[in-house]
Amino acid sequence: MTASNRTLLSWMVREEWRLHSELFGGRRFAGFPLAIGALTALGTALLAATGTRPAAVLAGLHALVALFGLQVGTIGLVGRDALRDVLGDVTLLLFSARTLPLSTKRLLGLFLVKEVLYYSGLFVTPVLAGFGVVAVGRGMAPAAVALAWLTVTLAFALGATASLALAALAARNALAVGVALAAGVVAVVATGTDPVALTPYGLFTHPSVAALVAAVLPPVALGGLGIALFEPTEDDGTDGRHRRLDRLLVAVAPDGLTRRPLLAVARSAGSVWKVLFSMGVLFGVTALVLRQVTAATGIEPGVGIAFGTLLGLGGFTTYSWVTQFGDPREYLRYPVSYDAVFRGALRAYLLLSVGASLPYLAVALLWYPLAEIALGAVIQPLVALYVFGVTAAVTGLSPNELLFDTPRFALFGAALAALATPLVVAALAVRVDPLLVRVVAVAIALVGAVAGLVLTRRAGPRWTSVFRE
Amino acid sequence: MPAIETTGLTKEYGDLDALSGLSLTVGEGELFALLGPNGSGKTTTIEILTGQRTPTSGTATVLGHDPVAEPMAVRRAIGTLPEREDPPSFLTPREFLEFVCEVRALSDPEDHIERWAERLSFVETLDTLSTNLSEGQRQRVMLAAAFVHEPDLVFIDEPLVNLDPIMQEQVKRHLADYCAAGNTIFLSTHFVEVAQELCTSVGIVSDGRLVATCDPREFDDGELLDVFVAEVDAEREAVVG
Numbered sequence: 001m002t003a004s005n006r007t008l009l010s011w012m013v014r015e016e017w018r019l020h021s022e023l024f025g026g027r028r029f030a031g032f033p034l035a036i037g038a039l040t041a042l043g044t045a046l047l048a049a050t051g052t053r054p055a056a057v058l059a060g061l062h063a064l065v066a067l068f069g070l071q072v073g074t075i076g077l078v079g080r081d082a083l084r085d086v087l088g089d090v091t092l093l094l095f096s097a098r099t100l101p102l103s104t105k106r107l108l109g110l111f112l113v114k115e116v117l118y119y120s121g122l123f124v125t126p127v128l129a130g131f132g133v134v135a136v137g138r139g140m141a142p143a144a145v146a147l148a149w150l151t152v153t154l155a156f157a158l159g160a161t162a163s164l165a166l167a168a169l170a171a172r173n174a175l176a177v178g179v180a181l182a183a184g185v186v187a188v189v190a191t192g193t194d195p196v197a198l199t200p201y202g203l204f205t206h207p208s209v210a211a212l213v214a215a216v217l218p219p220v221a222l223g224g225l226g227i228a229l230f231e232p233t234e235d236d237g238t239d240g241r242h243r244r245l246d247r248l249l250v251a252v253a254p255d256g257l258t259r260r261p262l263l264a265v266a267r268s269a270g271s272v273w274k275v276l277f278s279m280g281v282l283f284g285v286t287a288l289v290l291r292q293v294t295a296a297t298g299i300e301p302g303v304g305i306a307f308g309t310l311l312g313l314g315g316f317t318t319y320s321w322v323t324q325f326g327d328p329r330e331y332l333r334y335p336v337s338y339d340a341v342f343r344g345a346l347r348a349y350l351l352l353s354v355g356a357s358l359p360y361l362a363v364a365l366l367w368y369p370l371a372e373i374a375l376g377a378v379i380q381p382l383v384a385l386y387v388f389g390v391t392a393a394v395t396g397l398s399p400n401e402l403l404f405d406t407p408r409f410a411l412f413g414a415a416l417a418a419l420a421t422p423l424v425v426a427a428l429a430v431r432v433d434p435l436l437v438r439v440v441a442v443a444i445a446l447v448g449a450v451a452g453l454v455l456t457r458r459a460g461p462r463w464t465s466v467f468r469e
Numbered sequence: 470m471p472a473i474e475t476t477g478l479t480k481e482y483g484d485l486d487a488l489s490g491l492s493l494t495v496g497e498g499e500l501f502a503l504l505g506p507n508g509s510g511k512t513t514t515i516e517i518l519t520g521q522r523t524p525t526s527g528t529a530t531v532l533g534h535d536p537v538a539e540p541m542a543v544r545r546a547i548g549t550l551p552e553r554e555d556p557p558s559f560l561t562p563r564e565f566l567e568f569v570c571e572v573r574a575l576s577d578p579e580d581h582i583e584r585w586a587e588r589l590s591f592v593e594t595l596d597t598l599s600t601n602l603s604e605g606q607r608q609r610v611m612l613a614a615a616f617v618h619e620p621d622l623v624f625i626d627e628p629l630v631n632l633d634p635i636m637q638e639q640v641k642r643h644l645a646d647y648c649a650a651g652n653t654i655f656l657s658t659h660f661v662e663v664a665q666e667l668c669t670s671v672g673i674v675s676d677g678r679l680v681a682t683c684d685p686r687e688f689d690d691g692e693l694l695d696v697f698v699a700e701v702d703a704e705r706e707a708v709v710g
Binding site: 003008018092093099100 | 519
């Protein structure tokens, strides 16, 4: 008889706390929930000032937290070498199956439970506290905020388990992911099911025992499926699929500083498909939020501005992927400037984030007019350039430090909000003067892109001096 | 019954054949070294025998268990120290060894921990976070984790890497004493002098095949190196030819 699951879980929680507090210092980390709560309260108040009701904000919060869960869920799949690149020379209990009589699948299952417990406490709780302060003041019942805490936590769990299940499936058969997603869409359309009713947000809007089951069952089933399908050691990256993809990437990125991050993303678990997948989720969530905003407020938001802005902001995930493979200080050993390193990373980032957005914008043409989608296709790369510049300036080549370092997180959040808030307001106010608001939105995005390029240019010299100190 | 027996083990990584029909037997109480150049299949062999990786074909038995069908039974019965393995960064050696003792259901964990910390000279760093330890200090903690339940068989990939000369001598003595008590140790190394000085039996592996076995005690200083180079060269010529 070996250690119980509860014991293993307690060791993992202890390790997680130690990791965060040791890496970034107790105070910088302890301030993280406070910063999250303050940012959420500020965002909710700003949106309320535009006439957006708390219920609509809550729909968006469900979507954003589910997206965050998607990002967290990939951690078990990036593998220990990539984790080492992200966090430095680090080993976690998650990887102790190599030397101890513990199965990787069991450790991964406990890791998922730990992540949900951990982030529900240190992320979802402050988000809902910040939201609740404003929403209760505007008439929302405290009991509704308490229910939202549960449903947002479930949304996080849904995101984390969905990415684990889909990436584990993709590692076995990439085609199967497409088939599974297509089958899901066909089933929803054919049966006329409201997809929102199958998410934790459905439990918030229409609480019932059936909705509770519909909210709890998918994360449990997807988590079980992901763990069952997960194969930790056998993918060696040498099969034909990788070689064909390599040739394609070499063709589009002939210089080494662009090719290296592209190849690193392509050869990691989930390959470049994880970029396409994360953009797809963002696209789906944006479409749902647009629908909910219309249903809740009667406002018809500007679709092009909304898609362009949110898909552009989604570039942060792509930034993490193109920069997480390798020690940032490594380039000090080569006759290459960090200015050139950031330019290479920017080219790889744009190829992936813009390339992964375009198919979804094309799909959107089925429902929305060409002019709207064209506007989205213009705004998306401009916002993506801004996201790159801000992330490069604030985090250098270690974007995951945002998850632990409160001052940097607050600065990053404020910088993104500086561009995102006027664009979201423009999307909501587009009917006031459609042409003028759209021109202003493009102008705002353009200013953001220029700022992003300036920040990217400054990132090279700045981080050179930081690394050499 | 031998402690380890393999027959015709193969392992393919895409186009690369890491193992090409490896067959070997290691008897109980032996201090066996799998000696081979870089990329000859040593680490893959250990990963298969410890249930971390499945072979493409062939069979293996470890202490009477099949590592493919019963990986947990194998891992419960053995100790393992892979190459490039560190204790969890944000636990102290004491906490990590407490964890290992819990997983292995050992009673009196503090007793075990103190004994192994004294034996491998890391008592003074027992309560230091592992991330703040040197490579050699981490290696000692991992050695303790592999031996703490005193298993009948221990696999060690490159046992002396990162250890200072004094610690190397201590570890060599410990390995010899451990086998003298009737236990089996399976080492993987590309350092011929380690195999010659420590082991009771050596298998020379090249290009994923066992090309020779011998008792290193029968050779004078340096002779095993000559045998090793000759066997590896002959195998490579045969493969190229």
